[in-house]
Amino acid sequence: xxxxxxxxxxxxxxxxxxxxxxxxxxxxxxxxxxxxxxxxxxxxxxxxxxxxxxxxxxxxxxxxxxxxxxxxxxxxxxxxxxxxxxxxxxxxxxxxxxxxxxxxxxxxxxxxxxxxxxxxxxxxxxxxxxxxxxxxxxxxxxxxxxxxxxxxxxxxxxxxxxxxxxxxxxxxxxxxxxxxxxxxxxxxxxxxxxxxxxxxxxxxxxxxxxxxxxxxxxxxxxxxxxxxxxxxxxxxxxxxxxxxxxxxxxxxxxxxxxxxxxxxxxxxxxxxxxxxxxxxx
Amino acid sequence: xxxxxxxxxxxxxxxxxxxxxxxxxxxxxxxxxxxxxxxxxxxxxxxxxxxxxxxxxxxxxxxxxxxxxxxxxxxxxxxxxxxxxxxxxxxxxxxxxxxxxxxxxxxxxxxxxxxxxxxxxxxxxxxxxxxxxxxxxxxxxxxxxxxxxxxxxxxxxxxxxxxxxxxxxxxxxxxxxxxxxxxxxxxxxxxxxxxxxxxxxxxxxxxxxxxxxxxxxxxxxxxxxxxxxxxxxxxxxxxxxxxxxxxxxxxxxxxxxxxxxxxxxxxxxxxxxxx
Amino acid sequence: xxxxxxxxxxxxxxxxxxxxxxxxxxxxxxxxxxxxxxxxxxxxxxxxxxxxxxxxxxxxxxxxxxxxxxxxxxxxxxxxxxxxxxxxxxxxxxxxxxxxxxxxxxxxxxxxxxxxxxxxxxxxxxxxxxxxxxxxxxxxxxxxxxxxxxxxxxxxxxxxxxxxxxxxxxxxxxxxxxxxxxxxxxxxxxxxxxxxxxxxxxxxxxxxxxxxxxxxxxxxxxxxxxxxxxxxxxxxxxxxxxxxxxxxxxxxxxxxxxxxxxxxxxxxxxxxxxxxxxxxxxxxxxxxxxxxxxxxxxxxxxxxxxxxxxxxxxxxxxxxxxxx
Numbered sequence: 001x002x003x004x005x006x007x008x009x010x011x012x013x014x015x016x017x018x019x020x021x022x023x024x025x026x027x028x029x030x031x032x033x034x035x036x037x038x039x040x041x042x043x044x045x046x047x048x049x050x051x052x053x054x055x056x057x058x059x060x061x062x063x064x065x066x067x068x069x070x071x072x073x074x075x076x077x078x079x080x081x082x083x084x085x086x087x088x089x090x091x092x093x094x095x096x097x098x099x100x101x102x103x104x105x106x107x108x109x110x111x112x113x114x115x116x117x118x119x120x121x122x123x124x125x126x127x128x129x130x131x132x133x134x135x136x137x138x139x140x141x142x143x144x145x146x147x148x149x150x151x152x153x154x155x156x157x158x159x160x161x162x163x164x165x166x167x168x169x170x171x172x173x174x175x176x177x178x179x180x181x182x183x184x185x186x187x188x189x190x191x192x193x194x195x196x197x198x199x200x201x202x203x204x205x206x207x208x209x210x211x212x213x214x215x216x217x218x219x220x221x222x223x224x225x226x227x228x229x230x231x232x233x234x235x236x237x238x239x240x241x242x243x244x245x246x247x248x249x250x251x252x253x254x255x256x257x258x259x260x261x262x263x264x265x266x267x268x269x270x271x272x273x274x275x276x277x278x279x280x281x
Numbered sequence: 282x283x284x285x286x287x288x289x290x291x292x293x294x295x296x297x298x299x300x301x302x303x304x305x306x307x308x309x310x311x312x313x314x315x316x317x318x319x320x321x322x323x324x325x326x327x328x329x330x331x332x333x334x335x336x337x338x339x340x341x342x343x344x345x346x347x348x349x350x351x352x353x354x355x356x357x358x359x360x361x362x363x364x365x366x367x368x369x370x371x372x373x374x375x376x377x378x379x380x381x382x383x384x385x386x387x388x389x390x391x392x393x394x395x396x397x398x399x400x401x402x403x404x405x406x407x408x409x410x411x412x413x414x415x416x417x418x419x420x421x422x423x424x425x426x427x428x429x430x431x432x433x434x435x436x437x438x439x440x441x442x443x444x445x446x447x448x449x450x451x452x453x454x455x456x457x458x459x460x461x462x463x464x465x466x467x468x469x470x471x472x473x474x475x476x477x478x479x480x481x482x483x484x485x486x487x488x489x490x491x492x493x494x495x496x497x498x499x500x501x502x503x504x505x506x507x508x509x510x511x512x513x514x515x516x517x518x519x520x521x522x523x524x525x526x527x528x529x530x531x532x533x534x535x536x537x538x539x540x541x542x543x544x545x546x547x548x549x550x551x552x553x554x555x556x
Numbered sequence: 557x558x559x560x561x562x563x564x565x566x567x568x569x570x571x572x573x574x575x576x577x578x579x580x581x582x583x584x585x586x587x588x589x590x591x592x593x594x595x596x597x598x599x600x601x602x603x604x605x606x607x608x609x610x611x612x613x614x615x616x617x618x619x620x621x622x623x624x625x626x627x628x629x630x631x632x633x634x635x636x637x638x639x640x641x642x643x644x645x646x647x648x649x650x651x652x653x654x655x656x657x658x659x660x661x662x663x664x665x666x667x668x669x670x671x672x673x674x675x676x677x678x679x680x681x682x683x684x685x686x687x688x689x690x691x692x693x694x695x696x697x698x699x700x701x702x703x704x705x706x707x708x709x710x711x712x713x714x715x716x717x718x719x720x721x722x723x724x725x726x727x728x729x730x731x732x733x734x735x736x737x738x739x740x741x742x743x744x745x746x747x748x749x750x751x752x753x754x755x756x757x758x759x760x761x762x763x764x765x766x767x768x769x770x771x772x773x774x775x776x777x778x779x780x781x782x783x784x785x786x787x788x789x790x791x792x793x794x795x796x797x798x799x800x801x802x803x804x805x806x807x808x809x810x811x812x813x814x815x816x817x818x819x820x821x822x823x824x825x826x827x828x829x830x831x832x833x834x835x836x837x838x839x840x841x842x843x844x845x846x847x848x849x850x851x852x853x854x855x856x857x858x859x860x861x862x863x864x865x866x867x868x869x870x871x872x873x874x875x876x877x878x879x880x
Contacts, residue, residue, distance in 0.1 A: 118567070119574040122862060126817035127835070127854045131579050134839040134847040212700035216821050219702045220836055239706055242714045252703045260698035267694070340782045342774070366787070373785030380783075385776040390798050390874055399794075403785045435874040451784065 005197055009265070009272040018261035018268075025258055028077040036071035040229050051244050061246040063237060072229040073250055079230040081258070083145055083214055088206045090149025095156025095206075096199055102157065103164030104187055110161075117154040125151050125213060133222045144223055148210050155209075156202040163198045167191045197273050204266030211259050231255050286313035287491050288337075288355050288459055294348035295329075295336045306332035306345070308515030316458065319485060319492045321502040321523070323538070324512035330495045331381075333512070334461045337493075338378050339368050356458060374404045377452035379462040383444035383469075387436035393447045394420070394432025400454045419450040424480055442473035446480070453484060459491045466501070478505060499539065503527065511535045564866050568859040575855040579848055580625060584618050629852075635845030639838060644849045647834060652853055654724060655830035659819050661746055662753030663808065669754065670761025671797070671804065677762065678769035679792055696759035701818040705752045705825040712748060720745050722827035749826040753818050757811060764807045768800035775799070802872040809865030812858045 009015055028035055050066040052058060060069035102113035120128075132147050133139060139147065167173065173190050181189075217223035218232025219239075226233055231251040238247020295307035306329045314320050324330050335341045337353060339360065353360040355376060360368070380386035388396055397416035398409075406412045413432075420428035423446040436444055445465060452460055462481065466474040482505060485492055494506055502509050502523060509526050511519040511534065519532040530536040616624070628635065634644035673689065680686045696704075713721040720726065724745050725738075733741060772778070773796060781795045820832030827833065835850035870876040 115567075115570060115574070119571045119578070122571050122813060122858045123575050123579075123851065123855045124813040124816040124820070124858065126820050127851050128579075130820070130835055130839055131847050131851045134842060134844070135584070137842075208698070213817075215700050216702050216817075220821065220824060222836070222839060235703070235706070242710050245710070248703075248706055252706075255703065256695075256699050259700075260695060263694055263698050335779075338783055340779055342779075369785045369787050371785070372783055378780070378783040380776060380780055382776060386780040388777040388781070388795050388799070390801075390872070391795075399781075399786070400784045403790070437875050448780070451780075 005272045006200075006269070009268040012268055014264050015268040018264045021257050021261045022265075025077050025081060025254070028074045029081045030078075032075045032078045036068075036074040038068035038071040040067060040072040040075040041227050042067070051241075051247075054246055060250045061244075063234075063247055064244075069234075069246060069250055072234060073231070073254055076229040076231045076234055076251065077254065079141070079224060079228060080211065080214065080232070080255075083141060083148070083224070083230070084207060084211045086145045087148035087152060087210055087214075088203055090145065091152030091206050091210070092156050092199060092203050094149065095153035095202065096160050096195070098153065099157035099160025100164050100187065100192065100195070103161035104168060104183070104191070113157070114161075117157055120151065120154045125209075126216060129213070129217055130220075130222060133217075138225055139223065141224065141228070144214065144217070148214060152206050152210055155205060156199070159198050159202045159205075160195055163195045164191055167194045197269075201266060201269050201273065204262050204269060208259050208262045208266060211255060211262070215255050285354070285357075287316040287318075288314040288353070288493075290337070291352040291354075293333070293336060293351040293353065295332050295341065295351075296346050296348060297332070298344045298346070305515050307336060310512075310515070310517050312510055312517055312520055314459065314491050314493055316491055317489045318508065319494060319506045321506035321509040322493060322495045322512060323497060323499065323502055323509055325497060325538075328512045329515040330512055331463055332515075334378065334463050334493070334495055337461060338372060338376065340372075340378075370404070373400050373452075373457070374455045375457050375459070377455075377457040377460050379445075379448050379452045379460060379465045381464040381467060383441060383448050384436060386448055387444060389436055392433050392435055393439065393444075397432070397447060397451050397454060400451055404455060415454065416450070419454045420447065422484070423447075423450045423453075424476075425450075441469050442476065445469060445473075445477055449477075449480065449484070453488065453490070456488050457490060459493065461493045461495070463495045464497070467496070467498070481505070499527075511538070560870060561867055564863040568863045571859050572852070572856055576626075576629070576852055577622075579851045580622055581618075584621065584844075634849045634852075637838070637843050637846045639841035639843040639846065644845045647846060648831065648849055648853055651829060651831040651834045654828060655816075655819055655823070655832060656857075658746065658750055658753070658823065658828055658830055659812075659815055661750040662757055662819075663811075663815065665750065665754035666757025667761055667804075667808065669758035671765050673758060674762035674765025674767075675769050675792060675797060675800075677766045678773060678796075679788075681770065693759045693762055696755060697763075700821075701752060701756055702821045702825060704755060705749070705822050708748050708752050709825060719747050724829055745826075745828075749822045749828050752822050753815060756818060757815060760811060760814075761804070761807065765800065765804060768803050769796055772796045772799045802869045802876075804869075805865050805872055806869040807865075809862035809869075812861045812865075816854050816858060 010019065050062060050064050052062040052066075054061045058068050058070065060073060063069055063072065098113055098117075102110040128151055129147055136143065168186075168191055170190075173186060176186050176190055177183075214223060214230070215232030215235070218230050219236045221233075221236060224230040224233055226237065231254050234251040235248050238244050238251075290313070291311050293307055293310045294305065297304045297306050308329070310333060312320075322330050322333065332341070332345065335345070336347055336351075337355075337360075339347075341347070347361060351361060355371075358371070360371075363371070387393065391399075394413060394416050397419060398412040401412040401415050402409070406415070417428045417432050420432055425431050425443055425446050431439065431443065436447075439447070445468075449465070452462075465481070466477050469477060478501060481492070484490075494501070496502060506523050509519075509521060509523050510517050511526075511532065513534050519526065519530065519535045521531065526535065527539065530539060625635070632645060634648065636642075637644050637647055640647055673693070677686050677689055709721065712719045722745075724742060726741050726745075730738060730741055769792075778791055778795055781791045786794070816832075819830065820836065822828065823830045823832040824836055831850050831853060835847055838846035838850065
């Protein structure tokens with residue numbers, strides 16, 4: 001079922017382009033060492049100055065420490081996408097567990113879980129992250145992943161809960177219960193597989209929100225610290241002087257291209273699921 | 282009758298674009314309605330009666346289309362060549378419609394008085410006050426008690442019969458010369474149905490308007506109408522005075538419909554005389 | 557209606573209490589305290605450090621600090637900001653209205669723009685222009701606020717020099733201006749930060765609005781409005797829009813957290829003297845009471861705004877209004 005709806009979503013040109021762009025960035029992240037023309041941490045050579053505009057040697061220019069922007073962008077993909085991907089994995093896992101539990105248990109468990117969701121959702125995520133950074137101090141990569149993951153689950157849990165509550169009222173689930181299948185088996189065998197398409201959509205939503213959040217946090221100087229290059233802190237370093245536009249433009253484009261691709265893909269997936277449910281009726 | 286009829290429909294074709302292809306909802310229909318005449322349009326559900334009504338008003342939904350070659354003359358005007366603006370001016374003033382489902386045909390977030398008064402406001406009444414007073418007077422004429430109070434209520438606060446009276450008030454406020462009534466009683470209880478039919482007949486006698494009465498109920502046809510058009514699969518298969526229709530139906534389909542009536546009557550209470 | 561009001565108020569109170577506790581625990585569980593950084597200078601004697609800690613209560617056990625903090629909170633005392641050297645309540649009083657001005661302007665502009673855009677899209681569904689608008693909206697939603705803000709800053713303030721770069725007023729001239737020019741001065745400073753947030757809000761709102769109007773369009777009462785002689789624009793505005801209003805107001809409540817998050821970033825970029833910028837600055841100084849108060853003020857804002865939106869949304873629908 002899942003591959004079928006994914007295939008339908010991929011029928012549009014926009015969705016294919018989105019997948020292409022994301023694949024390119026993932027390739028950058030995985031093969032950063034092989035792809036990057038220079039070392040992102042040290043200045044490439046004595047003769048290249050700092051803050052050089054794009055040239056043949058440095059297609060995206062150099063930054064204030066004479067480092068190659070393209071190389072930093074490629075390594076930045078590893079950091080930014082790695083952080084985003086891991087935290088989304090965490091967020092979606094927690095969200096799915098909480099949502100499934102709430103949706104399946106019902107009663108006070110459900111009520112408590114949903115009030116917790118309300119509470120987390122009603123704190124602006126960036127504010128909460130700022131508070132957390134204030135308490136823990138400058139964050140490591142692991143810390144950022146943990147924080148973004150632990151603040152990102154409520155939306156997923158709502159989606160999963162709604163889907164579980166729908167699915168558990170389906171005829172075949174009632175039938176299974178009537179024949180004495182234990183509850184945990186019903187959950188594992190009949191309900192959770194049906195949730196997977198929604199879970200994928202939830203993951204695209206989470207990803208589309210976590211990338212800008214991480215970038216904003218880094219931009220505020222509260223996220224990943226230099227010299228580790230992330231797209232967000234690259235922009236922070238370059239945004240002081242409007243004359244060095246390439247320091248903002250290229251990482252900015254990378255962020256926008258990624259988020260736009262994820263959003264477009266998410267939209268198509270949602271449409272595909274809607275179409276499927278429409279057909280089933 | 283002297284002069285041309287009020288409404289002349291010639292070879293009207295309406296198609297809907299559906300996922301499954303084009304549907305010919307109205308498939309070459311020709312008929313007249315004279316001034317002051319009450320004509321029934323009878324047929325099974327899905328035969329194209331409502332599509333015909335919406336075509337006459339030119340309020341088809343976006344997937345509906347009037348085919349070229351169709352002609353509608355109303356009161357000397359060629360409706361299909363009129364601009365949308367001119368058509369808007371005509372709707373509600375000279376040509377009005379009463380809808381089938383009174384609850385869904387009324388805007389749930391506007392008071393019913395405002396919705397009746399809106400007709401006057403749309404057609405040039407500048408004063409809110411005057412429009413409102415006219416609306417209340419019209420609501421009173423349709424038999425709504427304490428119309429002043431009712432006018433300030435929302436559709437969900439009224440009974441089904443009262444909502445239908447509101448729709449009638451809306452349609453008749455500006456004394457149109459033709460009213461298309463699309464099964465105005467089928468969503469109502471039997472006793473209320475009778476009241477609404479009486480009301481429509483009284484108002485027709487007062488104003489002398491022509492009515493195209495869409496129904497699938499031969500009881501209503503016999504009671505109210507002088508002539509009937511029998512529609513089947515988008516085509517009009519019989520056009521005859523009502524007494525002759527009942528006495529000796531010319532088309533086998535009409536005979537079939539008439540034959541079904543008593544048999545259904547013996548069954549359940551709901552849709553008692555339905556075709 | 558009263559029941560909705562009460563239940564929504566109770567829900568908000570629970571959420572605020574939860575958030576307050578959560579924020580307090582998180583911040584105080586962290587290693588170190590404000591004075592471990594600022595007073596770590598070896599020349600500062602440990603007695604001074606301890607005296608400072610005792611003065612601010614950081615030497616007490618956590619539960620005691622919490623109880624005291626809640627008690628103070630109830631009396632409206634939010635503690636003392638050691639980085640700014642003034643009571644936190646005063647800092648909030650100075651900064652929160654600025655943030656409200658920024659967010660309020662953005663919300664109003666964003667709503668108007670988003671409603672207009674979404675309604676137009678719904679009425680032109682399937683056209684080339686509508687597809688193009690949809691793509692543009694998706695694009696706008698994919699640009700983080702700080703990038704939009706930086707772009708707007710570079711274009712309108714630096715390149716074109718139409719608008720001021722930062723701040724809320726002209727520091728040199730503002731005090732010598734008459735009332736009208738003062739207002740104009742603030743509006744000029746407000747344009748870029750509020751415009752940035754309004755753009756993002758409009759993009760989000762238009763997506764909801766498009767769906768909401770598309771859901772209303774097939775309704776019978778729109779056809780009866782047309783049958784009355786209402787023109788397309790009248791049908792759309794007076795009938796369709798009014799019916800899409802309730803859900804739209806509820807959406808505003810849901811937009812608030814993101815809007816506040818955006819405000820934090822935008823305030824920072826345009827040096828807008830609001831609570832977002834105040835909080836970011838407070839993090840650097842590990843100014844716990846200030847950060848905590850910021851989080852609390854933010855969630856109060858979101859909770860109250862969300863509850864208000866829910867109540868207003870049900871007021872907009874007469875079918876819900878009369879239910880008690």
